[in-house]
Amino acid sequence: MTTRQIDDALEESLRGFAINRTSPVPLYFQVAQHLEDSISTGRIPPGTLFENEIVLAKRLGLSRPTMRRAMEYLVDKGLVVRRRGIGTRVVQPKVRRPLELTSLYDDLASTGQSPTTELLSFDTVEADATVAEKLGVGFGDEVVRIERLRSAQDRPIARMINYLPQSLATFGSDDLERGGLYELLRSRGVHLHSAVQTVGARSASVAEARLLGEPRGSAVLTMQRVSFDDRGDVVEWGDHVYAASRYAFEINLLTA
Amino acid sequence: MTTRQIDDALEESLRGFAINRTSPVPLYFQVAQHLEDSISTGRIPPGTLFENEIVLAKRLGLSRPTMRRAMEYLVDKGLVVRRRGIGTRVVQPKVRRPLELTSLYDDLASTGQSPTTELLSFDTVEADATVAEKLGVGFGDEVVRIERLRSAQDRPIARMINYLPQSLATFGSDDLERGGLYELLRSRGVHLHSAVQTVGARSASVAEARLLGEPRGSAVLTMQRVSFDDRGDVVEWGDHVYAASRYAFEINLLTA
DNA sequence: CAGTGGTCTAGACCACACC
DNA sequence: GTGTGGTCTAGACCACTGT
Numbered sequence: 001m002t003t004r005q006i007d008d009a010l011e012e013s014l015r016g017f018a019i020n021r022t023s024p025v026p027l028y029f030q031v032a033q034h035l036e037d038s039i040s041t042g043r044i045p046p047g048t049l050f051e052n053e054i055v056l057a058k059r060l061g062l063s064r065p066t067m068r069r070a071m072e073y074l075v076d077k078g079l080v081v082r083r084r085g086i087g088t089r090v091v092q093p094k095v096r097r098p099l100e101l102t103s104l105y106d107d108l109a110s111t112g113q114s115p116t117t118e119l120l121s122f123d124t125v126e127a128d129a130t131v132a133e134k135l136g137v138g139f140g141d142e143v144v145r146i147e148r149l150r151s152a153q154d155r156p157i158a159r160m161i162n163y164l165p166q167s168l169a170t171f172g173s174d175d176l177e178r179g180g181l182y183e184l185l186r187s188r189g190v191h192l193h194s195a196v197q198t199v200g201a202r203s204a205s206v207a208e209a210r211l212l213g214e215p216r217g218s219a220v221l222t223m224q225r226v227s228f229d230d231r232g233d234v235v236e237w238g239d240h241v242y243a244a245s246r247y248a249f250e251i252n253l254l255t256a
Numbered sequence: 257m258t259t260r261q262i263d264d265a266l267e268e269s270l271r272g273f274a275i276n277r278t279s280p281v282p283l284y285f286q287v288a289q290h291l292e293d294s295i296s297t298g299r300i301p302p303g304t305l306f307e308n309e310i311v312l313a314k315r316l317g318l319s320r321p322t323m324r325r326a327m328e329y330l331v332d333k334g335l336v337v338r339r340r341g342i343g344t345r346v347v348q349p350k351v352r353r354p355l356e357l358t359s360l361y362d363d364l365a366s367t368g369q370s371p372t373t374e375l376l377s378f379d380t381v382e383a384d385a386t387v388a389e390k391l392g393v394g395f396g397d398e399v400v401r402i403e404r405l406r407s408a409q410d411r412p413i414a415r416m417i418n419y420l421p422q423s424l425a426t427f428g429s430d431d432l433e434r435g436g437l438y439e440l441l442r443s444r445g446v447h448l449h450s451a452v453q454t455v456g457a458r459s460a461s462v463a464e465a466r467l468l469g470e471p472r473g474s475a476v477l478t479m480q481r482v483s484f485d486d487r488g489d490v491v492e493w494g495d496h497v498y499a500a501s502r503y504a505f506e507i508n509l510l511t512a
Numbered sequence: 513c514a515g516t517g518g519t520c521t522a523g524a525c526c527a528c529a530c531c
Numbered sequence: 532g533t534g535t536g537g538t539c540t541a542g543a544c545c546a547c548t549g550t
Contacts, residue, residue, distance in 0.1 A: 024527090026538060046488055052516060063540045065321075068517085078450050081486045084517045085548030091449065092488015192511040193347065194334050200504035201457035201475040219457040219475035219500075230337050232302055232348015244475075248456030251507070255448040255483075280546090282519060308535060319521045324536085340536045341529030 009048050013038040019060055027062060028069035035070065039079050039090055050080070050088035078254045116154075117177050120147040124166065131163050134226055134237040144169035146176060149211060156212050157247050160240045168235065181236070182227075191230040198224045199249060204241070212243040219244045265304050269294040275316055283318060284325035291326065295335050295346055306336070306344040334510045371413070375433050376403040380422065387419050390482055390493040400425035402432060405467065412468050413503050416496045424491065437492070438483075447486040454480045455505060460497070468499040475500045 017034050019027055038044040050056065057067035071088060074080045082088045125145045132139045146162045162181060171184055186192065204212065204220045212220070221242040227235040273290050275283055294300040306312065313323035327344060330336045338344045381401045388395045402418045418437060427440055442448065460468065460476045468476070477498040483491040 028538080054516095063542095065541090066539060069538090071517090081447075081449065082517060083548080084546065085515075087516060089487075091486070092484065193337065194508070194510045197507040197509070198504050199455055199477075199507065201477045201500035203459075203473075203475050217459075217473065219459050221455075221457045228348070230347070231345075244457035248454050248478075251453040251455065252450070253453070254450045284519080310535095319523095321522090322520060325519090327536090338536060339529080340527065341534075343535060 009044050010050055013043050014059065017060075019062070028066050028073065031060060031062070031067070031070035032073035035074060036077065036079060039074075044090055046090050046092040048090040050090075052087065076254075114153060116151050117179075118149040118151070119173055119176050120149055120159075122146055122173050122176065127163075131237065135163055135165060135234050137165060142166055146181070148176065152246075155246065156243065158240055158242045159208060159211050160238060162239075163237045165234070185235060190235055192235060193228050193230050193232075195225055195227040201244065208241050212241070214243050214245060221247065221249070223249075265300050266306055269299050270315065273316075275318070284322050284329065287316060287318070287323070287326035288329035291330060292333065292335060295330075300346055302346050302348040304346040306346075308343065332510075371406050371408045372410075373433050373435075374405040374407070375429055376405055376415075378402050378429050378432065383419075387493065391419055391421060391490050393421060398422055402437070404432065411502065412499065414496055414498045415464060415467050416494060418495075419493045421490070441491060446491055448491065449484050449486050449488075451481055451483040457500065464497050468497070470499050470501065477503060477505070479505075 013035070019030055021027070023030065035044070051059075053067045053071060054064055057064045060067065071080070071082065075082060078091065080088050080090050123145050124142050126140045127135065127137055127143045129139060131137075131143060132141065135143060137143060144164045144166055146160075146164070148160045148162075149156055150158045150160060168185065168188070168190065170188055175184055182192065200222045201219055202222060203217050204214055206216060208214075208220060209216050209218060214220070221244050223238070223240045223242070225236075225238045225240075227238075229235050269291070275286055277283070279286065291300070307315075309323045309327060310320055313320045316323065327336070327338065331338060334347065336344050336346050379401050380398050382396045383391065383393055383399045385395060387393075387399060388397065391399060393399060400420045400422055402416075402420070404416045404418075405412055406414045406416060424441065424444070424446065426444055431440055438448065456478045457475055458478060459473050460470055462472060464470075464476060465472050465474060470476070477500045479494070479496045479498070481492075481494045481496075483494075485491050
């Protein structure tokens with residue numbers, strides 16, 4: 001039957017696969033990654049019905065909870081659907097971009113658009129009322145202000161303004177022109193945890209239009225974001241403007 | 257010590273709490289919900305360091321895996337942070353202040369406005385090239401087209417156009433004016449699984465400006481969305497336009 | 513009915529952070 | 532060291548789906 005045939009794809013994918021128990025990589029993760037790879041390359045095609053988790057566990061020499069954990073990973077990624085009494089089935093493929101904290105730089109880089117960053121200004125300023133509120137610092141406290149112009153394929157795409165607490169700005173101008181801000185912070189030991197973004201639109205100001213190379217009065221996308229670290233402290237507040245004719249936010253979501 | 261004191265908040269929260277083993281609600285979920293509630297109401301304040309999971313499990317009469325599962329729920333929701341060798345700590349609440357450009361959006365949200373929906377059209381049409389591609393049907397196949405105007409506070413906010421495979425449109429005009437499309441589909445047994453959204457901006461067309469009550473040439477937010485069900489089949493394709501002066505997308509995300 | 517995933521238990525050992 | 536969360540095992544019973 002059809003079911004039998006597509007089950008064979010799973011068996012095929014598992015045939016040459018063996019768990020490495022000396023590896024520091026968790027067993028459930030080894031399994032999950034292998035299955036994820038098999039699914040995304042099509043070796044296990046959409047619609048495939050998995051064998052039940054007990055059989056799979058035995059086949060791989062694992063306990064059922066460990067096998068379950070691998071399955072949960074796939075469910076969280078939206079690759080498979082599980083139903084009690086039915087089984088586990090591979091979902092039809094869609095666009096798979098594991099959109100995390102949206103980093104414009106990474107976005108462009110991953111789509112091969114060779115992003116560049118021009119540092120427009122990099123100063124220490126006194127926080128005005130808005131900045132003080134967003135960053136959770138006192139009015140007039142010194143904060144770091146960064147203004148950058150991001151381009152892709154030699155055409156400007158976004159004007160980005162970021163404010164950071166002074167304690168986090170342990171980098172120099174050259175670091176900012178080399179890559180994304182988030183990567184920079186991560187490499188400095190900041191544990192990013194969550195963010196609140198607001199995406200809106202309005203007409204470009206004259207200055208913005210000139211900077212982005214857009215006609216006067218054209219529509220721009222706006223995005224404000226506050227990012228938090230592990231401890232709940234504000235890491236950064238950003239106020240960005242994107243040329244709407246050249247950029248849009250793609251958001252991938254699971255309707256858990 | 258300070259640590260001791262904030263631990264007491266946890267103990268306090270757990271004092272009157274008992275697991276109900278006769279309930280159909282899973283034990284881990286009972287615990288998770290109780291803790292989530294205690295955190296969001298402030299009974300367990302931010303910064304609180306939890307007792308280790310073994311002690312907590314014993315205190316609640318649970319096994320460690322079950323207690324762990326409750327913790328994982330809280331981690332997934334971004335309410336606590338766990339670190340090996342350190343412990344589990346309640347995260348600072350994300351300050352959710354209205355952002356400058358979205359005061360009107362905020363008005364709607366905070367006043368708990370129940371939006372109204374006006375059905376502009378509801379037809380069966382032949383799929384053009386775009387619709388056929390998005391829905392995964394043949395060119396010229398019959399699909400259902402829905403056009404709605406959503407308002408809040410008696411002012412229009414969005415013009416929404418949706419296309420559905422004919423098989424899914426098992427509802428009537430009155431259903432569409434009563435509530436959301438997604439709720440309608442769910443009640444019809446559709447298992448929503450995932451979606452891909454693109455958010456952009458442009459200048460409003462004359463017709464759009466008139467419909468939304470905005471000045472000619474003003475900026476609008478655009479959102480296109482394809483939704484998928486369990487089996488990976490397309491449920492719906494939407495093409496929406498929002499009055500940018502009155503609406504913005506607020507996106508909350510974890511950096512998992 | 514048989515088969516599936518969902519939940520739960522009571523142990524064990526390991527990796528890591530801090531003292 | 533000691534204490535934490537991270538991983539793993541080998542069972543068990545239950546709830547749901549399809550026949």
